[in-house]
Amino acid sequence: MLHRRRSWVFDLDGTLTVAAHDFDAIRDELGLPSGEPILESLARLSPTEAAPLHARLTVIEAEIAERARPQPHARETLSALRERGVRLGILTRNKRSLAFISLRAAGLGGLFDDADVLGRDEAAPKPSPEGLQLLLSRWAVPGDDAVMVGDYLFDLQAGRAAGMATVHFDPSAAFPWRDHADRCVSRLDQLLDPA
Ligand SMILES: [Mg+2]
Structure with a gap:
């Protein structure tokens, strides 16, 4: 119940x-492998590799959030x-x-x-x-x-x-x-x- x-x-x-998220397009833009969740892909990178991608991801997500x-x-x-x-x-x-x-x-x-x-x-x-x-x-x-x-x-x-x-x-x-x-x-x- x-x-x-x-x-x-x-x-x-x-x-x-x-x-509204096109996760395949986001993966493409970040250069991440297809068919794998974005956060988990980023977690496998070194901090130096991941930091700019996290920053870019946040920008992409902010644009989507503002149009929610x-x-x-x-x-x-x-x-x-x-x-x-x-x-x-x-x-x-x-x-x-x-x-x-x-x-x-x-x-x-x-x-x-x-x-x-x-x-x-x-x-x-x-x-x-x-x-x-x-x-x-x-x-x-x-x-x-x-x-x-x-x-x-x-x-x-x-x-x-x-x-x-x-x-x-x-x-x-x-x-x-x-x-x-x-x-x-x-x-x-x-x-x-x-x-
Ligand atoms: Mg959901």
């Missing part, structure tokens, strides 16, 4: 905002969850500072406590559950009172590893990672249904 759970963590890009658009029903769904007394957080593989830019650009500001928005510099990136564990311990709630909502495999893997229920969001309703999810939704307002 997900709707009884009192702590909800959302992925940001592609979940609360409309997916909300997913349909994002604001009404988050507001309704808050009215129910649900605690809301965000865990993104993006930078925390850019998450705030995206939220503001997408009209989703003011729905999250700043302290409950974590990015890749606050915890090991998803699929590591570290960021989720940080939020759960800050909120003093167990994983079985919490939900992780995201549009990518890493979101669901991180949620499961933290002992949380997982919701696979996919506006195309294809749900490629359904085996990692307790629930699949193609619209965010479906999160308000008793299920």
Whole structure:
């Protein structure tokens, strides 16, 4: 019964905002191998090699963040969850500072406590559950009172590893990672249904 759970963590890009990252184009621009997650590719480089690429990545991501658009029903769904007394957080593989830019650009500001928005510099990136564990311990709630909502495999893997229920969001309703999810939704307002 997900709707009884009192702590909800959302992925940001592609979940609360409309997916806008062309990861293949970003890998090309940074000269990184295709078919491999960007942060993990950068982590294998020496600090000297990685530093300029991290800087360039941040510039690319900032341009995308400034144009962020909300997913349909994002604001009404988050507001309704808050009215129910649900605690809301965000865990993104993006930078925390850019998450705030995206939220503001997408009209989703003011729905999250700043302290409950974590990015890749606050915890090991998803699929590591570290960021989720940080939020759960800050909120003093167990994983079985919490939900992780995201549009990518890493979101669901991180949620499961933290002992949380997982919701696979996919506006195309294809749900490629359904085996990692307790629930699949193609619209965010479906999160308000008793299920
Ligand atoms: Mg995402």
